[in-house]
Amino acid sequence: MYERKIPPNLNCGLDLVAEVLYGKWKIRLLWFISEGCKRPSELQRKIPDASRRVLNMQLNELEEHELVSKKVYPVVPPKVEYSLTGFGETLIPVIAVLGQWGDHNEEKLRRVILKRFEN
Template sequence: MPINLNCGLDLIAEVLYGKWKIRLLWFINEGHKRPSELQRKIPDASRRVLNMQLNELEAHELIVKKIYPVVPPKVEYSLTELGKTLIPVIDKLGQWADDHEDHLRHVILK
């Protein structure tokens, strides 16, 4: 299926499509940088899916992965400057959902 990148909405959908990506960005911003910390914050996600989505966020240059040369290897993620610019947008989306929580919950659970 060809990727459609004709407008900003297409671009943001391509970059943030994935069940856990917004949460991953939010939690990394809060300081949860190690894969095990992120797994604890999102226990419903499998380690494999989290790793795939972290790799996609890294490929889109929203996060950077640092591997420390120790045994066992230590990995930490942090937001790039571009990734940091998404945090206010994610915050606004969360506020919108909080403002419409009852309605959204009702229509989702129908």
């Protein structure tokens, strides 16, 4: 298992948020779970660019940070469902505002992001 070499910097709210939400797919996972996608296979279909392994790692981290809860049903084959905790639900309005900002600034953001790849 991965062991961190440098301790996290937790001096302000932004550092704390970055520590919990850092990960390419975490914000999208939270959003899709809030919309009702609960099973790992549903989340995989919503985020096809992510490998199953990476999604599982990020879901485990979200669970460790108490943003999602995991329910394992005792059936064969095993059935797993994720849901937001009350704490995780408090993030959804913040994610919605970030998405609106991205939509509002879509052209500029796309231009500055793609500029990196032109050289």
